[in-house]
Amino acid sequence: MKAWLYSSATGGLEKNLQLNLNAPQPRQPLFKNEILVEVISMSLNPADCKLPELGLVSKALISTPASPGLDYCGRVVATGSVVDSVRIGELVFGKLEKPTQFGTLGQYVVVTHEDCASLPDGVDPDHAAAIGTAGLTAYQSILPYVKAGSKVFINGGSGGVGTFGIQIAKNAGCHVTTTCSTPNVSLCQELGADDVIDYKATDVYKELVARGQVFDLVVDNAGTPLNLYKDSANFLKPEGRFVQVGLIISYVPEFLSERGL
Ligand SMILES: NC(=O)c1ccc[n+]([C@@H]2O[C@H](COP(=O)([O-])OP(=O)(O)OC[C@H]3O[C@@H](n4cnc5c(N)ncnc54)[C@H](OP(=O)(O)O)[C@@H]3O)[C@@H](O)[C@H]2O)c1
Numbered sequence: 001m002k003a004w005l006y007s008s009a010t011g012g013l014e015k016n017l018q019l020n021l022n023a024p025q026p027r028q029p030l031f032k033n034e035i036l037v038e039v040i041s042m043s044l045n046p047a048d049c050k051l052p053e054l055g056l057v058s059k060a061l062i063s064t065p066a067s068p069g070l071d072y073c074g075r076v077v078a079t080g081s082v083v084d085s086v087r088i089g090e091l092v093f094g095k096l097e098k099p100t101q102f103g104t105l106g107q108y109v110v111v112t113h114e115d116c117a118s119l120p121d122g123v124d125p126d127h128a129a130a131i132g133t134a135g136l137t138a139y140q141s142i143l144p145y146v147k148a149g150s151k152v153f154i155n156g157g158s159g160g161v162g163t164f165g166i167q168i169a170k171n172a173g174c175h176v177t178t179t180c181s182t183p184n185v186s187l188c189q190e191l192g193a194d195d196v197i198d199y200k201a202t203d204v205y206k207e208l209v210a211r212g213q214v215f216d217l218v219v220d221n222a223g224t225p226l227n228l229y230k231d232s233a234n235f236l237k238p239e240g241r242f243v244q245v246g247l248i249i250s251y252v253p254e255f256l257s258e259r260g261l
Contacts, residue, residue, distance in 0.1 A: 001022075001023050001024075001025050001106060001107045001108055002019065002020070002021050002023060002106070002107045003019075003020055003023035003067045003102075003105065003106030003107060004017045004018065004019055004020075004067055004068075004105040004106070005017070005018055005020045005023055005064075005065040005066065005067055006018075006052060006064065006065065006066060006067075006068065007064045007065045007066075008064070009049070009052035009053045009055075009058070010055075012049070012053070013048070013049040013052050013053060013068060014049070017068075017105075020065070023065070023067070023106060023107075024065075024102075025108060026102040026106075026108055026109060026110045027102075027110065030078060030079070030080040030110065031080055032080040032081040032082045032083075033080050033082055033083060033112050033113050033114075034079075034080045034083070034110050034111065034112055034113075035076055035078070035079050035080065035083055035086060035092070035110070035111050035112070035113060035116050036076070036077045036078040036079075036108060036109075036110055037072065037074040037075065037076055037077065037092060037108065037109050037110075037111055037116070038074050038075050038077050038107060038108055039072050039073075039074040039104055039106065039107060039108065039109055040073050040074045040075065040091075040125045040129070041072070041073045041074075041125045041126045041128075041129035042069045042071055042072045042073075042104040042105055042129050043069075043071045043129050043130040043132075043134075043160075044068065044069060044071075044105070045070065045071065045133045045134060045160055046160075046246075047070075047099075047133070048068040048069055048070065048099070048103070049068070051099050052066075052068060061099070062099055062100065062101055063101045064101070065101075066100075066101040066102070066103065067101070067102060067103040067104070067105045067106040068099070068103045068105050069096075069103035069104035069105040069106075070095045070096045070098075070099065070103065070104060070132060070133050071094075071095045071104060071129055071130065071131070071132035071133050071134075072093065072094065072095070072096075072104040072109055072111075072129055072132070073091070073092070073093040073119060073125040073126070073128040073129035074091070074092065074093075074109070074125075075089060075090070075091055075092070076088050076089060076090050076091075076092055077108065080113075082113075083113045085113050085116070085118075086113070086116060086118055090118060090119075091118070091119035091125065092116045092117060092118055092119055093116075093117060093119050093123075093125070093128035093129060093131065093132070094111060094115045094116040094117055094132050095115055095132025095133050095136065096109065096111060096115060097112065097114075097115050130160075131164075133160075134160035134161045134163075134164055135164045137161050137164075137245060138161045138162070138164035138165040138168050139164070139168055141161075141165065141219045141243040141245050142154075142165055142168050142169050142172070142174075142217065142219060142243075143168060143172060145216070145217045145241045145243070146169065146172050146174050146216065146217055147172070147173070148172065148173030148174070149173060149174070149175070150169075150172075150173075150174045150175070150216040150217060151174065151175045151177070151214050151215050151216050151217075152169045152174045152175065152176050152177070152215065152216065152217045152218075152219065153176075153177045153178070153208065153215045153217070153218045153219070153235070154166060154169065154176060154177070154178040154179075154193075154219045154221065155178070155179050155204070155218070155219065155220040155221055155222045155228065155246075156178075156179060156180070156220070156221030156222035156246060157176075157178030157179060157180050157184075157188045157191070157193055157196070157221075158178075158180035158181070158184035158187050158188055159221060159222075161221045161245055161246070162178065162180070162188075162221050163187070163191055165178075165219060165221070166178060166188060166191040166192055166193050167191055167192060170191075170192035170193075174217075175194050175195075176192065176193045176194050176195070177193070177194065177195040177196075177197065177208075177211070177215070178193045178195070178196055178197070179196070179197045179198075179199045179204050179222070180196065180198065180199065181198065181199060181200045182198050182200045182201060185198055195211075199222075204225055204228075205225050205227060205228065205231065208234070208235040209234045209235055211235060212235065213233070213234065213235060213236065213237055213238075214235065214237070215235055215236050215237060215240055216237055216239075216240050216241070217240060217241050217242075217243070218232055218235075218236050218240065218241070218242045218243070219243045219245060220242070220243070220244050220245060220246060221245045221246040222246050222248075223244075223246040223247045223248045224248060226254055229242055229244065229259055230259065
């Protein structure tokens with residue numbers, strides 16, 4: 001089996017990945033609810049790098065050499081005895097439930113049937129492979145908290161989670177304000193954002209306060225500015241929700257202190 005493997009992530013995961021043509025295979029036989037998938041396409045998210053880069057914590061959780069990656073699209077090779085949702089040979093996509101030694105940057109992955117869906121006709125496998133983690137995160141951080149007409153602020157609309165978030169919120173009938181850097185303003189507009197704040201050119205917090213206490217939901221995919229949560233009463237309605245998705249690891253102590261933790 002072919003797989004991109006790392007044994008250490010010192011200096012950054014991407015500098016430590018090596019293609020191995022005789023990588024260890026995922027465990028066989030399958031448990032009854034598992035599916036063996038040959039990967040066609042996968043996508044990497046920030047979490048795929050952040051965990052291995054934690055060093056000893058990562059080593060305690062994941063044996064190495066390991067492949068990173070949760071998201072995938074591929075073809076079913078074998079199924080456990082109770083799996084009837086997909087057939088051998090069918091194209092499927094999804095995400096692994098949690099990081100493992102056998103991530104999706106390898107030729108074969110074992111997934112459970114809960115984390116695997118049939119690929120709809122006409123969907124490009126490369127596109128489907130990018131949905132799992134970022135798409136689900138965006139869905140879970142927005143859809144339970146909005147209704148048609150809700151005003152949503154998405155901090156970081158041009159990234160993996162934010163690009164799904166803008167589209168999900170617009171599809172739910174929301175008004176969307178978002179942030180991104182200057183080159184990505186047109187991308188956010190094309191995805192449907194009504195109001196785009198360029199964080200490179202303006203002060204995001206001041207811009208939000210200027211819009212007033214109007215938002216029903218704030219989703220923070222960026223983790224900055226650090227006072228966004230603490231001072232959110234200045235732009236979030238009293239009954240509004242704040243969902244924290246992104247964190248910048250080096251800011252964690254300051255971030256927790258801003259939240260009184
Ligand atoms: N990917 C996932 O599925 C997932 C799941 C759970 C949690 N998370 C966490 O959520 C965070 C976002 O993930 P992602 O995949 O969307 O990351 P990403 O693709 O790197 O996107 C980051 C977003 O934040 C924006 N941004 C950067 N600096 C900013 C600032 N100072 N002010 C406002 N916006 C700023 C970026 O805009 P520009 O690109 O225009 O600079 C971009 O829209 C990460 O911390 C990640 O670990 C991700």
